[in-house]
Amino acid sequence: xMLIVILxxxxxxxxxxxxxxxxxxxxxxxxxxxxxxNSILVLCMLFHAPExxxxxxxxxxxxxxxxxxxxPGAVFAGLAAFLWPLAMLYSFEYMEHxxxxxxxxxxYVVTYGVTLGVALSENILTMYFFFEMLSLVTLPLVMHTxxxxxxxxSRAYLYYMLGGAAFAFIGMIFVLTYGTTSSFVAGxxxxxxxxxxxxxxxxxxxxxxxxxxxxxxxxxPFSSWLPKASVAPTPVTALLHAVAVVNxxxxxxxxVTYFSFGAELLRGTWxxxxxxxxxxxxxxxxxxxxxxxxxxxxxLAWSTVSNxxxxxxxxxxxxPLGMAGGMTHxxxxxxxKICSFFCAGTVICKTGKNYVYELNGMGRKMPEVFFCFTxxxxxxxxxxxxxxxxxxxxxxxxxxxxxxxLAYAGVAALLISALLTALYMLNIVVRAFFPGKDFDxxxxxxxxxxxxxxxxxxxxxxxxxxxxxxxxGPIVRILEGIAGVS
Numbered sequence: 001x002m003l004i005v006i007l008x009x010x011x012x013x014x015x016x017x018x019x020x021x022x023x024x025x026x027x028x029x030x031x032x033x034x035x036x037x038n039s040i041l042v043l044c045m046l047f048h049a050p051e052x053x054x055x056x057x058x059x060x061x062x063x064x065x066x067x068x069x070x071x072p073g074a075v076f077a078g079l080a081a082f083l084w085p086l087a088m089l090y091s092f093e094y095m096e097h098x099x100x101x102x103x104x105x106x107x108y109v110v111t112y113g114v115t116l117g118v119a120l121s122e123n124i125l126t127m128y129f130f131f132e133m134l135s136l137v138t139l140p141l142v143m144h145t146x147x148x149x150x151x152x153x154s155r156a157y158l159y160y161m162l163g164g165a166a167f168a169f170i171g172m173i174f175v176l177t178y179g180t181t182s183s184f185v186a187g188x189x190x191x192x193x194x195x196x197x198x199x200x201x202x203x204x205x206x207x208x209x210x211x212x213x214x215x216x217x218x219x220x221p222f223s224s225w226l227p228k229a230s231v232a233p234t235p236v237t238a239l240l241h242a243v244a245v246v247n248x249x250x251x252x253x254x255x256v257t258y259f260s261f262g263a264e265l266l267r268g269t270w271x272x273x274x275x276x277x278x279x280x281x282x283x284x285x286x287x288x289x290x291x292x293x294x295x296x297x298x299x300l301a302w303s304t305v306s307n308x309x310x311x312x313x314x315x316x317x318x319x320p321l322g323m324a325g326g327m328t329h330x331x332x333x334x335x336x337k338i339c340s341f342f343c344a345g346t347v348i349c350k351t352g353k354n355y356v357y358e359l360n361g362m363g364r365k366m367p368e369v370f371f372c373f374t375x376x377x378x379x380x381x382x383x384x385x386x387x388x389x390x391x392x393x394x395x396x397x398x399x400x401x402x403x404x405x406l407a408y409a410g411v412a413a414l415l416i417s418a419l420l421t422a423l424y425m426l427n428i429v430v431r432a433f434f435p436g437k438d439f440d441x442x443x444x445x446x447x448x449x450x451x452x453x454x455x456x457x458x459x460x461x462x463x464x465x466x467x468x469x470x471x472x473g474p475i476v477r478i479l480e481g482i483a484g485v486s
Contacts, residue, residue, distance in 0.1 A: 001045045002054050002067040002120050005077075008038045009113030016106045024101075028092045031105055035088045035112060042081035042116065046074050053122050062182045065129060068122035070184070071482030075327055076251050077119035079334055083239065084112050086457040090342055091235035093453040094349050098233060100144065107140045108235065115244050118251065123182040124172050124260055131168070131213075131252060135161040138245055141236040142229050153228040160225040164215030168252070171209025174202070175260045184255055186484070188262020203271035206261050210275050210316075213256065216249025217308040220282040226305055227289075230297040234345025237297060238338045246304060247330055250311040254326065263318035275316045276406040282309035283413040287420035294356050296344045299424060300337070303380065306417055307333050313410050314395050321398040324483035328476060329391035332468055336379045336388055339461035340425075343373035346458070350448045356428055361439050363432035365447040368455055370432045372462040377425035379465045382418045387468035390476065392418070 012034035021027040049069050058064040069077070091108065095101055114137055117130035135158070143154035176182055178198075179189035195202055211222070218226035226246070230237045240246065257263060266272050286306025293299040311333070314326030346369050347362065348354055363370040379386035392414055399407035468475065 001041065001050060002069060003056060005038055005042050005045065006067075006113045006117045006120065008034065008041070009109050009111075009116070012038075013106045013109035013113070016109070017102050024096075027101075027105070031092075031109065032085065032088055035109065036085045038112065039081040039085050042077055045069065046078050046081075049074065062123075063125055063176070064123070064182075065126045066122040066183075067117075067120045067126070068183075069120055072251070072254060072327070073119045073121070075331065075479065075482065076247065077116055079247070079331055080112065080115050080119065080244075083334060083338060086460060087235055087239050087338070089453050090238075090345075090457045091233075093451050094233065094235055094345060097349065098144075100146075104141065104144055104233070107137050110137050111141070111239075111244050115248065118248050121184075121255075123184060124175050124256065125182055127184075127252060127255060128168060128172050131216075131248065132161075132165055134245065134248060135165070135216075138236075138240065141240070142232045144232055144236065147231070150231045153225075153231045156225045156228050160215050160222055164212045164222070167208045167212025167215075169212070171205055171212060171256060171260075174205040174209075175256070178202075179260065184259035186259060188258070188265060189260055190262060190265065192265075202261070203266070203269055206256075206266060207271050207274060209256055209261075210253060213249050213252040214278075214312060217246050217253070217312060218286075218305045219278060219309055219312060220285050220305075223282070223286065223289075223302075223305050227293070227298040227301040230295075230301045234297070234341060234348065237301070238341035238345065246308050247311075247334065250308060250315065250326070250330055253312060254315050254323065257315055257318065258323060263323075267318040272316060272318060272404075273406055276313070276404065276410065279309045279313040279316060280406065280410045280413045282306065283313065283410070283417050284420075287417045287424070291420050291424045293424075296348070296354055296356055296359070296428070297341070299356065299428075300340055300344060303340075303421065303424070304337055306421075307337065307380070310392070310395060310414070310417075313413075314398060317398050317402045317404070317407055319398060319402050320480075320484045321394070321401060324476070324480045324485050325391065325394035325398045327479045327483065328394050331475070331479075332379075332387040332391045332465075335461050335464050335468065336376050339372055339458060339465060340376040340380070342454070342458055342461070343369050343376065346450045346454050349454075350450055356431065359428060359431045360435035361432070361441050361444055362447070363429075363434075364441060365444060366450070369450060369458065370429070372458040373432075374429050375462040375465055377429055379469065380425055381422045382414075385466075385469050387465050387472065390469060390472040394476070 053068040056065045121127035215222045290302035379388035
């Protein structure tokens with residue numbers, strides 16, 4: 001089953017250019033059926049988790065491409081399985097006005113399978129293999145429009161990913177050389193008898209590995225590629241900023257911290273202080289850039305830069321509660337950010353307006369869209385009753401209980417971020433719904449209403465944001481169990 005859910009999207013995507021569809025609707029049915037069936041298979045696999053590993057290919061010794069479903073992998077795979085069919089449905093209406101649809105959907109579907117490959121990796125070599133494959137299959141999506149801006153964005157994306165791959169490769173080689181196994185094992189796999197005199201070297205290698213994998217999370221100083229990548233079609237940027245790429249980076253950092261190097265070994269060292277400092281700074285830096293940005297999608301991209309460092313902040317606290325908080329924000333942020341990006345994409349698609357200052361009065365023209373955007377905005381701010389408050393609360397709780405002075409600075413960064421998020425998100429909401437008493441609504445002109453293929457995902461995501469906020473107990477308990485919170 002594990003191999004099937006990876007290969008099905010790969011083959012379904014590769015077949016798209018070869019098939020001759022009678023109509024666009026026939027292609028839509030094929031795409032939604034392929035993605036939907038795969039998501040159902042993933043969800044069935046989560047409820048009937050296979051106990052054994054599956055070795056797909058063995059190179060030599062302990063070097064193999066092997067799959068396994070464990071707790072963190074189940075969270076990531078389940079998240080992708082839930083979001084992808086809805087993102088596919090949204091893309092049908094959005095891509096009606098775009099060219100090269102078959103090429104787009106080829107890589108869009110293949111990316112689903114590769115993302116699941118990262119989630120189901122049993123060892124660091126397998127994860128690295130799918131991690132780098134993800135960079136290759138998402139590159140054509142970033143440059144889909146073939147404009148000069150898209151080409152430049154894709155170049156930046158490629159350069160950053162290649163640099164990150166080099167750093168991550170160094171960490172992988174170290175783990176394979178000094179580890180007792182290449183597999184992911186809770187508590188780490190390093191042979192302490194062999195590395196006792198190499199601890200400083202170990203810490204430097206962890207720092208390189210952290211930076212390499214966190215390039216995909218756009219952590220400072222590797223942040224600039226993410227706003228540039230927003231030139232891609234919104235179905236791409238939404239998943240790229242919510243699941244496929246950025247969460248993959250956070251997931252990889254979680255794996256190497258807790259399952260390769262080991263949190264016990266790293267906690268309290270200068271390496272932990274460095275990575276904590278980087279995440280705390282990035283939280284504030286991303287929000288500050290978002291406040292300054294006037295382009296709608298790039299503003300949301302800078303918001304992602306900040307929020308991905310929330311996840312990394314929880315992870316590098318190197319406590320079970322920190323890991324649980326990081327996973328909680330990974331799940332909840334995915335829903336908040338994909339909802340806000342889809343709202344922005346709907347506005348851009350139907351009105352052609354790309355900048356915040358062009359949104360005055362649009363709330364009356366597109367009330368459903370801006371209602372969902374408001375829900376996501378309030379959640380990103382951390383308003384109680386919505387899911388963003390829950391994840392931020394657990395991150396702050398984990399930081400205080402860790403006793404680390406830099407973790408206390410992280411709590412301050414969370415508060416600063418909440419204030420700045422309120423400023424840059426509510427600015428959009430206020431402009432849309434309250435443009436001023438004498439505003440000329442007729443001057444906006446006629447606005448095309450979004451169809452059900454766009455609105456249904458928006459309503460579902462907004463509903464999930466509210467449901468997670470009001471009834472977060474069950475999912476938080478599951479995540480705490482996976483993280484080993486006693």
